[in-house]
Amino acid sequence: MKGKRRNGLPRYCSLVIDRHKKRRIRFRTKGVDTYLPFPPVGPEFEMAYAAALAGVTEWRENIGASRTRPGSFDALAVSYYRSPTFKGLRETTKRTYRRIIENFRVKHGARMMRDLRREHVKALIGDMSDRPQAANRLLSLLKIMLDHALDNGWITANPATGIKGFSKKTKGFHTWSDAEIAAFEERHLEGTRARLALNLLLYTAQRRSDVVLMGWQQINGRTISVKQEKTGAELDLFMLPALLTSIRELPRDKPTFLTTDFGKPFTAAGFGNWFRDRCNEAGLPHCSAHGLRKAAARRMAEGGMSGDIIKAVTGHTDLKQVSVYTAAANQTALAEMGAKAIAGKKSRTNIVQPNRKVGQRKGE
Incomplete structure (x- = not known):
């Protein structure tokens, strides 16, 4: 995990002792102030830390209730965050991807990747018809993550390949007049x-x-x-x-x-x-x-x-x-x-009268 401090904790994290004398990891940055699982190692902590970085705190309903199962979407997310593909992204792109992934994990993190079918992906995207742009972003990211799962042998085929998103008919942000x-x-x-x-x-x-x-x-x-x-x-x-x-x-x-x-x-x-x-x-x-x-x-x-x-x-x-x-x-x-x-540029033409021939009278 990148961004470790000298005390061994990830960025934005500090060790605190609560009123019950228990050790806890506090995550605090702009807009997010929450507590993460202790100790600060392992898939459970990494899932919570990634969620906190993305500004998502709903993960706490699932953390502690069940561990990250191998082969689940939760495990895929943790694996993808560790991959060179993800680490090579710009920081702004990482934040966007984390936000989308962590929101998706709230509902579907415990589901097993081997059970995911093409019709499931279509249904997930179809249910977001009121948010076509968000649906298209999710579909694009699912394709990337499922390719990662395919490369690592978790699945035998990417069920999202070839699925089309919503038609992009929006003009985007309004242009000021x-x-x-x-x-x-x-x-x-x-x-x-x-x-x-x-x-x-x-x-x-x-x-x-x-x-x-x-x-x-x-x-x-x-x-x-x-x-x-x-x-x-x-x-x-x-x-x-x-x-x-x-x-x-x-x-x-x-x-x-x-x-x-x-x-x-x-x-x-x-x-x-x-x-x-x-x-x-x-x-x-x-x-x-x-x-x-x-x-x-x-x-x-x-x-x-x-x-x-x-x-x-x-x-x-x-x-x-x-x-x-x-x-x-x-x-x-x-x-x-x-x-x-x-039309081009019109050049002005000067009309020059020809000289009279020798012997020619004026007016002839």
Whole structure:
């Protein structure tokens, strides 16, 4: 298990003695404060620790009632967490995977993998028709984990292979219009924390997970350096005057530009919830932090910027991803630009009258 301290305990864990003089392992980090089984070794502890990392605490109803059985989904999860495949993932991806896996384990952890059939997987996914995106994410992860079970000889075939998820008809997060941006600015004036958040999101075109980490240490003249939390992409972004104005008077002893009411940096999820409340205050309940990233891409597309230029700002790796973000660009304006390009540039032609032939009279 990664992240051990010198005292031999995993990260975020400490040894405590309760009022009954019993040893217990306390897990405490942002948003999670719970107790894990003692001693801090073995499948039971690892299952509880993984659940705590994912922010899931329901595991306590099952831990202690029964041990992890070999061949069960619980055992598969523990084995997958130990695998090079999982350990090689980015930390943000690990957290997402753990959350999905641990929520699934609450209901199905004790079930044996050898009993899982194709019709069972279809039924599990079908029961999530009201949450198609969550269903598709679960299906993708089940395929990965069942491949892991197949490689380790737990099953003879992957029952999830070939099963299709729900059709992706959603447009994703709503792209802010210029009118919605103006409405937010009217409600949250320059100098407020909400306006600072808007400017950071819009004028850098970055994700909330990157915006909450921005601070003076990343500023170099007129640029701000960003290493994207999700992709690891490293960007140097030109700062527009509106953004420079927003940060000019901010204290330089804080680790980040945006802080909570307690003066601490936001978590990405905490910031997302806080910013949604600010959107609600501006009468924009359908708007979100991520929608401003899409609005920035839309504005660049409407300004005639190429896909490569947009990629250089957003950090996307291919034009297909960019097209998703620029889908809300004003079609009429872009079509007019295209039509003018088709017409080409008309050059002015000077008509020169030929000289009269020798001997030719005027008017002949």
